[in-house]
Amino acid sequence: MEKLKTFFWYCSGADTKLLQQCESESSKYVGIGATIFFTGLFAALSAAYAFFTVFDSYLIASILGLVWGLMIFNLDRFIVSSMRKSGKFWSEFAVAVPRLLLAVLISIVIAKPLELKIFEKEINAELALMTEEMFAEQEQLVKDKYLAQTTTLKSEIDRLKLEIEQKATKRDELARIAQQEADGTGGTGKRNPGPIYRIKKADADKVEAELQALTITNQALIQEKQDQLNGLDSLSSTALASLQKTSIGGPAARLEALSRLTIDSEAIWMANLFIILLFIVVETSPIFVKLISKKGPYDYLIETYEYKYETAIIKDKAYIHSELKKESEAFSATEKKFVDTRLDVRLDNV
Numbered sequence: 001m002e003k004l005k006t007f008f009w010y011c012s013g014a015d016t017k018l019l020q021q022c023e024s025e026s027s028k029y030v031g032i033g034a035t036i037f038f039t040g041l042f043a044a045l046s047a048a049y050a051f052f053t054v055f056d057s058y059l060i061a062s063i064l065g066l067v068w069g070l071m072i073f074n075l076d077r078f079i080v081s082s083m084r085k086s087g088k089f090w091s092e093f094a095v096a097v098p099r100l101l102l103a104v105l106i107s108i109v110i111a112k113p114l115e116l117k118i119f120e121k122e123i124n125a126e127l128a129l130m131t132e133e134m135f136a137e138q139e140q141l142v143k144d145k146y147l148a149q150t151t152t153l154k155s156e157i158d159r160l161k162l163e164i165e166q167k168a169t170k171r172d173e174l175a176r177i178a179q180q181e182a183d184g185t186g187g188t189g190k191r192n193p194g195p196i197y198r199i200k201k202a203d204a205d206k207v208e209a210e211l212q213a214l215t216i217t218n219q220a221l222i223q224e225k226q227d228q229l230n231g232l233d234s235l236s237s238t239a240l241a242s243l244q245k246t247s248i249g250g251p252a253a254r255l256e257a258l259s260r261l262t263i264d265s266e267a268i269w270m271a272n273l274f275i276i277l278l279f280i281v282v283e284t285s286p287i288f289v290k291l292i293s294k295k296g297p298y299d300y301l302i303e304t305y306e307y308k309y310e311t312a313i314i315k316d317k318a319y320i321h322s323e324l325k326k327e328s329e330a331f332s333a334t335e336k337k338f339v340d341t342r343l344d345v346r347l348d349n350v
Contacts, residue, residue, distance in 0.1 A: 044069025
């Protein structure tokens with residue numbers, strides 16, 4: 001237990017030698033260190049899963065996840081250890097704000113891959129749906145590629161057929177009129193064919209000849225355009241047959257699937273939100289603990305410890321200035337005054 005306590009002290013970024021003199025601060029820094037350690041552990045697991053979805057390799061994912069977890073651990077340790085208690089809340093709060101913002105950003109980065117793992121079954125189902133949608137879009141793109149030409153050819157074929165039908169209708173109408181003139185049921189009303197019948201019969205024969213010629217011409221054009229249409233259908237069928245359903249499962253696709261799920265399902269949206277909030281609380285709790293806790297024995301010891309170095313620096317600078325002034329005694333009055341003035345100014349700024 002003593003080794004575990006010392007390890008968590010180290011994780012908190014505190015000076016273990018100084019903490020051994022402050023038993024009352026032991027539990028606080030054990031809690032801070034444990035939180036930082038487990039945050040780094042979760043970051044490693046989260047990153048390992050994220051890297052596995054990219055590389056599909058347990059070894060690479062494990063190595064990169066470990067590196068990422070150590071980086072987050074070191075960053076959290078630095079954020080907490082760099083905070084100093086001054087006894088002035090608002091001054092400490094101003095110092096803590098950028099650290100809190102950084103901690104929130106880190107928590108979101110850590111939480112996102114774990115969210116993907118937690119909702120993995122739902123995401124896989126959504127990915128299957130996205131795959132079908134993508135395949136349908138590809139099919140539609142292939143069909144749209146040939147749609148304009150196919151539509152034009154079909155329209156031209158219909159126009160050519162319509163011309164034949166219209167000419168046949170006109171031929172039938174003229175033949176009917178000529179027949180009525182012959183049997184006396186129409187026209188002049190005389191039963192015996194006469195000059196008027198021959199004129200009407202000639203008109204019907206003329207349109208019949210035009211119909212035969214138009215049929216031969218248009219049928220050739222129709223067959224030509226039908227061949228082109230069959231060719232386009234064959235190209236379209238070949239292109240559609242060559243399409244393959246590519247399964248998607250990368251980080252970007254999974255994030256897109258999770259986004260769609262949160263939009264469609266309020267329950268998943270709430271669960272997703274609470275997971276993020278949980279990691280934000282865990283990540284920022286060491287900073288809040290140091291911020292709201294009173295200035296304790298460890299803070300006084302670390303302040304005294306650091307103050308010794310500050311005073312030592314001042315002492316060394318004063319000694320150096322004194323030695324330089326002694327050496328300047330050999331200078332002329334003007335040079336000595338210049339040196340003494342500049343050294344006094346530097347000493348005042350220490």
